[in-house]
Amino acid sequence: MMRAFLVVMDSVGIGGAPDAGAFFNAGRPDTGANTLGHIAMACAEGRAEDRRSGPLAVPNLDRLGLFHALHLASGLAPSGHEPAATTGRWGAATEISPGKDTPSGHWELAGLPVPWDWTYFPDTVPAFPDDLVAKVCEIAGVDGILGNCHGSGTVMIEQFGEEHLKTGRPICYTSADSVFQIAAHEEAFGLDRLLTLCQTLAPHLHTMRVGRVIARPFVGQPGGFTRTTNRHDYAIRPPAPVLTNWVQDAGRRVYAVGKIGDIFSMTGIDEVRKGDDATLMRHLADLVDTAEDGSLIFANFVEFDSLYGHRRNIAGYARHLEWFDAELGRLLARLRAGDMLLLTADHGNDPSWSGTDHTRERVPVLVAGLGAGCLGLVAFTDVAASIAAHLGVPAQGPGHSFL
């Protein structure tokens, strides 16, 4: 029986979204944003030389058709990446959900475009309504919150970490995504206390159509705070069955690697494996060796986005792509006959762009294990329909299989 590996490279967009002008970063429309394209250009021009050097070296992704997909999506052909013969099936997918965030992208890839408009908090200070602040204070047993604004997580803990240690008040912030994020010190505030606070608060925010409450624990002392991998997302449950449900309901096993379990509020998922990206890669390799016939392995690699995209770090993003590519080469060599491995992304996060938020972009669809050829421009939902077709389970929703 067949197996399917669906691997999301979080935020590895390839530009060209037709509605990019309706999405913004620091007041500037996302028109022209291109995560992969701008990274490859910076590398080719010697502008990404921190602990790496020269043109972006991603031979395995290249062979699967990544640069063909980039050209198809956006018309960009960075020097050093002339179209090569491919061994994979490649295309570019266009999102229709009215959000450029992680749940919107993943739900749509899993067959379900988001059927509502998310609630966003205004980019003002304060950003949160008084009754929400009062609710946080009541649940946490504190007399106030810090932040109460839009911000980048690492800057927020640098700016408010010391005051947080002194006052015990949690640091609450948001972004261009539909999120309510709470940063707190793992030891001083307590990790369990932070997780309980976020979990208790989540249903209230979900009723307001805020997509996620995210716990952002950190450690360290003033001047040296760092975030830990104990981040936890409490997301709204998808309002209709998605790929994970289709597969599980057909009696198959579904593995979630990374934050997939959180993004789908655990619906349709049998087993979760978490950790940093290096650990996730080991989990994925282990599942290539051990996952049962007929199963779905759904993985998300978040560090492209969280460590480099939001931090606008071009060289770091390039390094992570090169690391991922080398690991991918080893994974591809271990696949069995009948396995399909599909690589894609959930949105863009162009590290050369203004602001610190995601960018609206098309994403690559690269398929290993099913021969070579062009898939053309496809829909996000076609990914779910194609995986269901490969596994031989019934699909729902608007997607069409491109197999």
Ligand SMILES: O=P(O)(O)O[C@H]1O[C@H](CO)[C@@H](O)[C@H]1O
């Ligand atoms: O700046 P940090 O805390 O990494 O947060 C980013 O990550 C969130 C969730 O992906 C986004 O909404 C953005 O705010």
Ligand SMILES: [Mn+2]
């Ligand atoms: Mn994402």
Ligand SMILES: [Mn+2]
């Ligand atoms: Mn993000």
